Amino acid sequence: MASQRFSVDLDKPLASQVGxxxxxxxEWVHQPxxxxxxxxFFQSNFLEFLTLTVWWAVPVIWLPVVAxxxxxxxxMGCSLPAIVSLAALGAFIWTFIEYCLHRFVFHMKTKSYWGNTAHYLIHGYHHKHxxxxxxxVFPPGLTAIMCYPLWNLAKVLATPAAAPALFGGGLLGYVVYDLTHYYLHHANPTTAVTKHLKKSHLNHHFRIQDKGFGVTSSLWDIVFGTLPTKKALKREQD
Incomplete structure (x- = not known):
């Protein structure tokens, strides 16, 4: 097939090639x-700029929005205990959204030109490099787009007074997620929790890429049966 004969040139912009x-x-995108x-990614310097984000931009841009x-x-009259509870609930809801996005959107199967291109720009590049x-971390423009449906979800789930705190908690969960993701790739964890998270995430990248979708927590992998078993990890290693 023509698609199997196509060879990607890594010295040229990839967005127009991967499709x-x-x-x-x-198979190609999962060979890191x-x-x-x-x-x-792009020949255009402007489009290329939009794909590049330093990690510290995440807290600088989004923590003021959380506040x-x-x-x-x-x-609007919410008490401190209510705000703490709403923010915690929002952060918890984010862990579920994080899992669903990673499993069903970031790891969607595609073989069409535009499907391959979209997947590569959303998440495929991260597995390749x-x-x-x-x-x-997410580019600010992509995060802003994501915020729109999440804000509307918060308005459905909570009262007008409670919705901003619920959304703020969810956004805080996102900030923690993106910073944790960066940390797991570029830091040397020193605690048992962070060491476990790093091991789990690197297993997802380099050993069993269709399991272990949680980044900040393995909770939803346990709930939905996508946590890699020790037997599977050993088999993959062998």
Whole structure:
């Protein structure tokens, strides 16, 4: 097949190439290249700039939004215990959203030109170049788009006064998720919890890529049966 004969040139922008891989895309994208510097996505310098995000942009941009949301609930009369509970609930809901996004969107199966291209830009590049330090966290524009349905979900689940704090908690959960993700790729954890999270996430990248979708927690992997078993990990290692 023509798609199987296509060869990606890593020295040229990849966004216009990966779609041509067709059915061979899934195998190609899950053969990681471990280097801190990643490839170019677009010929356009402006589009390329939009794909690059330093890790510290996440707390700098979004923590003020979290604070503003919580202050809205304060101004509308929510008590401190209620705000703490709502923010905690929002962060918990985020862990479920994180799992679902990673499992069903970021790891969707595709073989069409536009499907391959979209998947590569959303998450495939991260599996191909997992140590690319400028493409480990969500670009602000993508996060802003994601916030729109999440804000509407918060309005459905809570009262007008409670919705901002619930949304703020969810957004805080996202910030923790993205910073944790960066930390797991580029830091040397020193605690038992962070060591476990790093081991689990690196197993997902380099050993069993269709399991272990949780980044900040393995809770939903346990609930939905996607936690890699020790037997499976040993078999993969062998």
């Amino acid at each position: 041509h891989l067709g059915e061979a895309y899934d 290249i471990v280097s801190k510097e990643g490839p170019r 503003w949301c919580i202050s809205m609930s304060v101004r 997992p140590m690319d330090h400028l493409r480990l």
